[in-house]
Amino acid sequence: MSRRLTIALDAMGGDAAPNMVVRGASIARQRHPEVEFAMFGRAPEIEALLARQKRLAAVTTVVHTDDVVTSEEKPSIALRAGRNSSMRLAINAVRDGTADGVVSAGNTGALMAMAKFVLKTLPGVDRPAIAAFFPTLRGETLMLDLGANVVCDARNLVDFTVMGNAFARCVLGVLNPAYGLLNVGSEELKGHEALHEARAALKEINLPGEFVGFVEGDDIAKGTVDVMVTDGFTGNIALKTAEGTAMLIAEYMRRTFRSSVIAGLGYVLARSAMRKLRKRLDPRQYNGAIFLGLNGIAVKSHGGTDALGFANAIDVAIDMKKYGIIEKTRADFSALLARPAKAEAATG
């Protein structure tokens, strides 16, 4: 008898939790009628919300806990003191096999620390990474690491590339992904030592798809590659710089259309087109940061998202399970570790 797919939800994570989490699960249930949910958190609050969502309630198990990891808590403290938190219990469910993946909109650092501690990394992976999608001229680019590892060596960058490459082929269905390392120029001598070593190792390993080598900051928006790899410091700053720029231009546009009656009238006429544009740039569409390299599926939703954004994060976790990302990544690292060549020195 094949078990139905179950997603564990940290019902208390996120600015608008648990309401946003329950409503997000309701949207996800409509999209994926085959999925069940396990919600962790304050049962009375969650059950009061579920009372209004009969269909969702029918496929949801609620596990009560009073403990919650706050957004300000330090990851090391959360790891020690949060053993009964909603976040931790949701992660434990994945380890215990009662859930196929966990989604939380809570404290990113705590979620990563707990997921790493509870689920462990896959054999051959030194450190897990956070990946997410960036909108581009040609579709989407998966970028990692976005902040899990502030300082990275060549081995980490190579590992991230293997994980991202596996994700692109397996979950996104890109048979021959183009992939590259984010740098300050495309020439071989640009950048620092870790990038030079990682480039050499990746040439040697020769993953499926096309290794483009070094790519630059504007290649993110151009969509030059399917998978872009960088250290967590640079990735975090690139992500927030892109978000900030989009916010700035949106604000300029608002001011522009309010600057005169004629411009305002123009906006009214262009409204449906503008709505399409807004939808295209909607950050909720890109919600769901993926933890890669772990022996289990974990997805981080933006803390400030709404139900629709949270449902999209649940989608990501479901896709990862359906397309077997863990098995795929495990197999790719096994193959890599079995290589006796130079590549092993760089990645093992």
Place this chain on the structure above:
Amino acid sequence: MSRRLTIALDAMGGDAAPNMVVRGASIARQRHPEVEFAMFGRAPEIEALLARQKRLAAVTTVVHTDDVVTSEEKPSIALRAGRNSSMRLAINAVRDGTADGVVSAGNTGALMAMAKFVLKTLPGVDRPAIAAFFPTLRGETLMLDLGANVVCDARNLVDFTVMGNAFARCVLGVLNPAYGLLNVGSEELKGHEALHEARAALKEINLPGEFVGFVEGDDIAKGTVDVMVTDGFTGNIALKTAEGTAMLIAEYMRRTFRSSVIAGLGYVLARSAMRKLRKRLDPRQYNGAIFLGLNGIAVKSHGGTDALGFANAIDVAIDMKKYGIIEKTRADFSALLARPAKAEAATG
């Protein structure tokens, strides 16, 4: 007798040189009738262009050389082989005191290497940095380093902060600039060691204005600080990510307005407002990357800019001279070096 202000121009640098350079100088001359120019490059070409610009020709000296640094040339090669290049001769003019500053739209790496070699750094400055303006919700933010130094230690970050702070007070006229270090979070423990050390040293030094501490990628667009300091690797990627994002949204907008007749009509009505928006986001407006920490004024124009963008880069050089940035920065570093406290350990 007070000498007029003279700007040395590398007439051969940039995609559309020397035409763009001469036309840019012509625009700058109209804005600053008191300024003279020294143009370095192929005299026949330059003089043919000047023949159509009588007023500019009257305040311009042309120095002939056949040698040009190409955009692909490695900085180390350009430094050795380019001793008679238009770029090098223009920089020499600043060292020799026949010009007050140099502007080039040529090879950035070569320009920095030559400027550093010829002009030297100011006493107390280990490495010069590249700074530029980013548009923000509240005006503009000066950010440095944007690529001169791929790897930076705490001392470099402190030096960059001193230079940027001096620039904000002296050239921008911000009496109490807010300044901060770009990081992956605002909390004290975020980021890597060099950032922690730099933060501690800057608290100790206590420059004029307000030290905000750590700021994040989205603080660039928010305009949280007047001066944002980072290493050249991160700065380069933030700059290009912001440019890429702006390009992506502009392209989405084009597609949006072309998506229907009604939307197109809306665009026509909103056109003058849209033109204002485009002007606000015009990269030419932010053209002119400033080399700080050198014993002389050097400004790098974007290689692909037009005459208007080049004129704006000339403006930056003129402002730097008028407001005495070299003297100001020199004085600030002298004061810093004279301090016997902990700060000296971090910056000396």
